[in-house]
Amino acid sequence: xxxxxxxxxxxxxxxxxxxxxxxxxxxxxxxxxxxxxxxxxxxxxxxxxxxxxxxxxxxxxxxxxxxxxxxxxxxxxxxxxxxxxxxxxxxxxxxxxxxxxxxxxxxxxxxxxxxxxxxxxxxxxxxxxxxxxxxxxxxxxxxxxxxxxxxxxxxxxxxxxxxxxxxxxxxxxxxxxxxxxxxxxxxxxxxxxxxxxxxxxxxxxxxxxxxxxxxxxxxxxxxxxxxxxxxxxxxxxxxxxxxxxxxxxxxxxxxxxxxxxxxxx
Numbered sequence: 320x321x322x323x324x325x326x327x328x329x330x331x332x333x334x335x336x337x338x339x340x341x342x343x344x345x346x347x348x349x350x351x352x353x354x355x356x357x358x359x360x361x362x363x364x365x366x367x368x369x370x371x372x373x374x375x376x377x378x379x380x381x382x383x384x385x386x387x388x389x390x391x392x393x394x395x396x397x398x399x400x401x402x403x404x405x406x407x408x409x410x411x412x413x414x415x416x417x418x419x420x421x422x423x424x425x426x427x428x429x430x431x432x433x434x435x436x437x438x439x440x441x442x443x444x445x446x447x448x449x450x451x452x453x454x455x456x457x458x459x460x461x462x463x464x465x466x467x468x469x470x471x472x473x474x475x476x477x478x479x480x481x482x483x484x485x486x487x488x489x490x491x492x493x494x495x496x497x498x499x500x501x502x503x504x505x506x507x508x509x510x511x512x513x514x515x516x517x518x519x520x521x522x523x524x525x526x527x528x529x530x531x532x533x534x535x536x537x538x539x540x541x542x543x544x545x546x547x548x549x550x551x552x553x554x555x556x557x558x559x560x561x562x563x564x565x566x567x568x569x570x571x572x573x574x575x576x577x578x579x580x581x582x583x584x
Contacts, residue, residue, distance in 0.1 A: 321549050323348035324534065325384035327375040330358035330470050331564060332505030333390030334571045336413065339531035340388070341553070341572065347544070348551045350382050351568075354584070355559030359466040360393040361435020361503070368437065372398045374584040376406070378556075384408065385543055388534060390504050392526075393435050396443035409537050416533050417500050417526030418447035422455065424522050425498040431490050431521075432459040433513075434502030435466060444502055458493050459502075462486040469505040472567055475512060483512045490517065500524045508571070555579045 324344075326337050330353045337351050352375050354360075360368050372394045376387065387402065387410045389395045395412030402410045421430050432444040439461040448455045464482050473479050490496065499521050501507055507525040514523055538544045545551075555578060557564040565579040 321348055321545060321547070322383055322385035322543075323350045323552070323554075324386050324388060325379035325382065326351045326388045326390050327372065327379065327394070328353050328390040328504060329360040329394065330355040330466070330505065330559075331567045331571075332466070332469065332503060332508070334568055335504050335507040335525065336388060336390035336527040336530050338572050339527040340534060343531040344535055344544070346546075346551060348553065350379060350384060350554045350556070352379060352556045352582075353558070353564060355470065355557050355564055357558065358470055359435060359463075360391060361437045361461075361463060361466060363437065365397050365437075368393055368397045369401065371584075372402075376402065378582065378584060380406070386410075386534065386538060388530065389413065390530070392443070392502050392504065393437040393441075396438050396441035409541065411530065411533055411537065413504060413526040413530050414443050414502075415447050416529035417502065417524055418444060418451060420526070420529045421498045421500050421524045422448065422452050424524070425455075427495045427497045428452070428454055429456040429458065429493065429495040429497065431493065431496045431499040432457060432502045433462045433465075433487070433490075433499065433506065434459070436461045436463055438502050444500060458490060458496055460487070460489055465509065466503065466505045469508045472563065474508050479509055479512050480516070483509060483516045487513070487516050496521065498522045498524060501526070553578065556582050558582060558584055
């Protein structure tokens with residue numbers, strides 16, 4: 320039986336990672352679960368995030384997944400080490416791949432990170448960046464208004480621009496910052512607005528592409544990449560409103576998704 324890759328997120332943001340997995344690994348099947356009912360995770364306590372993440376993991380483990388991708392930065396920060404110890408399958412998060420990508424492109428060694436309150440408070444990105452290069456200067460900023468904006472489907476327009484401009488003001492005082500990590504998988508959905516506000520002199524890093532590369536490398540090393548002729552299947556689950564999720568997912572994945580199901584965890 321073809322084993323799928325499992326992807327979990329607090330909502331629709333992880334679709335930015337899922338779409339990269341589908342693009343880079345076109346033979347692989349995928350199961351995605353977004354906890355849109357309890358999104359955002361950023362303002363929640365560490366204990367809540369751990370509890371909710373485990374509920375999603377248990378659901379996916381029943382689907383015989385061969386690898387788990389935590390496509391939520393807050394959940395990665397709080398649960399990656401725990402899940403790696405407890406689960407019999409490879410588990411990867413989105414923080415280290417994003418940190419590596421940022422360091423590879425930065426010329427000034429001053430890197431910005433934006434994310435949810437939980438991710439920023441965890442200091443997971445500064446720790447990851449400095450573990451690779453202790454000469455890096457990190458400017459991190461919580462942008463709590465971004466996830467509700469994305470979950471509402473407002474990816475562009477005057478409202479999105481206003482919210483992004485107001486949120487990013489503190490970073491405008493760091494002219495040496497040449498790289499910005501989108502430390503939340505929701506944020507690539509408003510990447511164009513962020514780029515417009517922050518300026519084109521700043522390179523924006525989305526961890527989806529790097530995370531998909533890491534998935535490919537790990538599965539390849541473990542000889543778990545699918546080599547057969549069976550067509551891939553994509554299943555999408557949400558804990559919230561099915562229609563809203565399906566619309567955003569269809570737009571991001573690039574095709575109409577009929578196989579979206581609402582579940583109770």
